Amino acid sequence: MKLGYSRFLLSGYIFFSLSGVWVLAMADVPAGQRHGCPAKCGDVDIPFPFGVGEQCALPGFKLNCTTVEGVTKPLAGNIEVTNISLADGTATMNTPAISSQCYDPDNGTKYRNGWLNLTNTPYWISEVDNTVIVIGCNTLAYMMSSTYVIGCVSKCESGVPLKNDECSGAGCCQANVPKDIQYYNGYFNENYNTTEIWREGSPCSYIAVMEKAAFNFKTSYVNSTVFYDTYKDRKVPIVLNWQIVGSYCEDAKKNTSSYACVSSQSACVNSTTHKPGYRCNCSEGYQGNPYLANGCQDIDECQRPANPCGDGICKNTPGNYSCSCHPGNYMTNNGVCVPIQKKPSRFQATPVIGASVGLVVLVIVVACACLIQERRKLRNMKLAYFRRHGGTILFEEMKSQQCNAFKIFSEEELQQATNRFSEEQVIGRGGHGTVYRGLLKSNVEVAVKRCMTIDEQHKKEFGKEMLILAQINHRNVVKLLGCCLEVEVPMLVYEFVPNGTLFDLIHGNHGWRISLATRLGIAHDSAEALSYLHSGASTPILHGDVKSSNILLDDNHKAKVSDFGASILAPTDESQFVTLVQGTCGYLDPEYMQTCQLTDKSDVYSFGVVLLELLTCKKPFNLDAIGQDKSLSMMFMSAMKENRLEVILDDGIKDEDNMEILEEIAELAKHCLEMSGENRPSMKEVAEKLDRLRKVMHHPWVQRNPEEMESLLGEPSAMVHSTIVSDQYFSIEKKAVTNLQSGR
Structure with a gap:
């Protein structure tokens, strides 16, 4: 798979750049109430905290009202805004983030790269309202974010007609958008997207992240450019969530000068993302704009077309309403007004009492029958799930x-x-x-x-x-x-394992406290676990998602590998795996991304990245870095090739006495990161090597005896170390970094 697009035609890419400092601005007159701030731009309502111009909006929510060819529309950066919802905390925008691959037998393959970058803005992509759409025949495409890769395969079977409004793998497929995504880029896998597709009448393949409700698949999308033509200017609608960023409600309320929920009848709701933030809602019984003073107004429930009190008298109260009955009536326990009956005579009371008792008995019988029926339905449903899952x-x-x-x-x-x-x-x-x-x-x-x-x-x-x-x-x-x-x-x-994850230990601002012996012990424990899963269990198990956040630590820093059942719950054979590609950026095996087949050597590659984290205390993928430094594995392989390992090692473990051990661990990591899975060691070999190194750490006197050192570490030939960094390795990862850089 070629992730680079240096030979592609880059057209229509998005530059979404909004201000990155989110301190609420205050002036003598609040921004939302300043004179001259327009409430509409074209046909779009502009509610505060959004506003046209910096003086009318909170930082990060500034819009520009622009007229193009006689049409007035609001823009956030250079992206058209079509709708803003205060109640839902969403903004719908038209983005030209469609990636395409088209083949012409005369001009070859042409690519159009679409991407979206919301970093340092109050927006992120709604995982509820959007979906990843892939269109084409024999097409494997995927979106890559800073932390996630997900996509799907679309195929056209010979003799099987495509169907309109059906996007389930035939000519069109879709995948769920991960949570908390602010950045993505679209890519194609050329092992599937070959130049033969034009012979099948499908010269183009597309991938886009767009609003679910706005997409309906048409068979004409597959064999022409109708998909582009359907969406004006090649733009697709996307729903973005937004929030006031910087702090959660508890801390935000302490700073009254910048707290955004200024209406007296408003409530603060904490963000559900991984970044601190909040939104404001009107309290129950009120409606309006909670970001404005007196913006939340009482709802007069009594003015609704349907009287909430039925035939009774409705009286509006602040945030609520009350009901009473007209003279001659009284209100029952269920809120219904009924006429007051005259007290019957003794002779009249007997049949009335009998009928009332009969009615009560009938109601009880019916209620019990309904309850029994509902419980029976629930029991049958649970039994059906139980049987379905074996x-x-x-x-x-x-x-x-x-x-x-x-x-x-x-x-x-x-x-x-x-x-x-x-x-x-x-x-x-x-x-x-x-x-x-x-x-x-x-x-x-x-x-x-x-x-x-x-x-x-x-x-x-x-x-x-x-x-x-x-x-x-x-x-x-x-x-x-x-x-x-x-x-x-x-x-x-x-x-339950009580002491958190290895990721938290390494990257939680206290990685310098971890000794080399502790790191080596954690690495050995983890390797032993993966070796057991691969070859020691009754049925071999592939982990499929080896990373530092899936390695748990007990109170003594003994490692336990978790989430090993994830691969069981994900597709495991070739016929299924080619329809779904997913994993964690920085840990993904390049060979797996080419073949879409998970093997035990895929776990070995991911474990090699974990070794690098232990050696360097750096994260596997850093979107803010430059060039090959974005990828920890690329940076490491380059350092090894140029014989400058000490430059990237963590200062907390660099020591003249440790360098021989560190170099051995680095060689082992390098071997695990080989491009070809056949050239990587097995997890059993990795565990044995780490065990020998651990014994050397516990017997420092051996370091002064080269012969005994060799006996503990094993013969140099016991594990073949490649000294040449694969050109193919750089061609794949370097091009991936080049494309990510294009979003700077």
């Missing part, structure tokens, strides 16, 4: 194998353990789901993982796969205690 097979196998350590949990048990999956219990979020801290009735702390999605194939095989995972027993692998199968997407229950 729960029956799993239960029988557990009985036959006497697998007492693994438990099938009920949904109610896990809800109680996690306080109904409260946000306060969240301890981690990832590409496959959210992890909650929980406490079982037995006072055992657990980590409960709610997976986001699971494909149909793995719904059928899930029970069998859980049985395989339940048999994993290794001191450096987080133990899988059980699962819950009576929900639409199964939940996994792991042992």
Whole structure:
């Protein structure tokens, strides 16, 4: 796969540059109430904190009102704004972020690169309202952000007609947009997007991130340029979330001069992104603009077309309303006004009482029947999920194998353990789901993982796969205690590891405190775990997402590899894997990105990047860096080639006494990062090498005895170290960096 586009025709790329300093401006007159600030631009309403010009908006929300060819429209930077919603906290914009690849037998392949950069702005791409769209025949395309890669494959089968309004893999496919994305770039995989597609009547392939509701697939998009023509000026609508950035509500309220929720009837809502921020809403019973003084006005519920009091008398109150009845009527417990009945005589009372008792009995019977029916539906639905995920097979196998350590949990048990999956219990979020801290009735702390999605194939095989995972027993692998199968997407229950992740330890502003011996021990523990998963388990398991944030640490800094079930829940055979490409930037195996096939050597490559993190205390991918320094692996390979390893090593471990060990670890990491998987060592070889180095660290006297040093480290020929950096390695990663730089 060629990520570089130095030979491509770069046309229509986006430069979205908004101010990056978000300190709320204050003047004698608040910005939202200054005279002369227009409330509309063309047909678009401009509510504060947005405004036309810097004097009418909060920093970061300035718009320009421009007239082009007789049409007046608001622009954020150079992007057209078509709608702003205060209630939803969204802004819809038209972006020319369509990437295309078109082949002409006379002129060759031409590319148009579309990208969007919202870094240092109050905007991010809504994962709810948008989708990744890929159009074309035999096309594999994907979007790359600073932290995520995701895409899909679109194919056209011979003799099978395409269908309008169906985007599910035939001529068109789509993928979910990850959360908290501010930057993306579109790419094509040329192993799929070959020049033969023009013979199939499909000369062009496209990828775009756009609003779900605005896209309807047409078969004409595949064999012509109609897709471009459909969206005027080659622009697609995209929905962006926005917020007041800089601090959460608690801290923002302390600074009254800059606090944005100025209406007396407004409420502050914390941001759900990884960056501090907040939005303002009008309190319940009020509507309007919470960013303006007195902007939230009472809603007069009594003026609505349908009287909320029915036949009664409605009286409006601040933020609410009250109901009363007309004279001669009284209000029942359910708020209905009924006439006051005259007291019947003794002879009249008997049939009335009998009828009332009968009615009450009838209501109770009907209510009980409905309740029983609803419970039966819920029970049947849970049973259907249980069977669909292979729960029956799993239960029988557990009985036959006497697998007492693994438990099938009920949904109610896990809800109680996690306080109904409260946000306060969240301890981690990832590409496959959210992890909650929980406490079982037995006072055992657990980590409960709610997976986001699971494909149909793995719904059928899930029970069998859980049985395989339940048999994993290794001191450096987080133990899988059980699962819950009576929900639409199964939940996994792991042992709880208390001391956070390796990523937090390295990059949490205290990495300098970690000794080389501790780092080497963590690396050895992790390698032992992966070696066990690859070759020691009853059924070989590929991790698929090896990274420092998936390595947990206990109180003694002993490492435990987690999330090893993620690969089980993701496609694992070739026919499925080519339809989905995803992973974490900086850790992705270049060979996997070329072949779309995950192997044990893909885990070896990712582990090599973890070794680099331990050696350098640098993050695997840095979008703010320049050139090859964006990629830690590229920077390392270049340093090794130029014999300047000491330049990138962490100062906390650089020591003359340690240099021989550090060079050995660096050579091992270099070997793990070979472009070809065949040239990489197995995880078993990596673990053995780290074990020998660890023993040397515990026996420093050996360093003065070269013969014993060699006996501990092993023969130099035991592991072949490549001294030449693959040109193909630089051709792939360097071009990826070049394209990311184009967004500066």
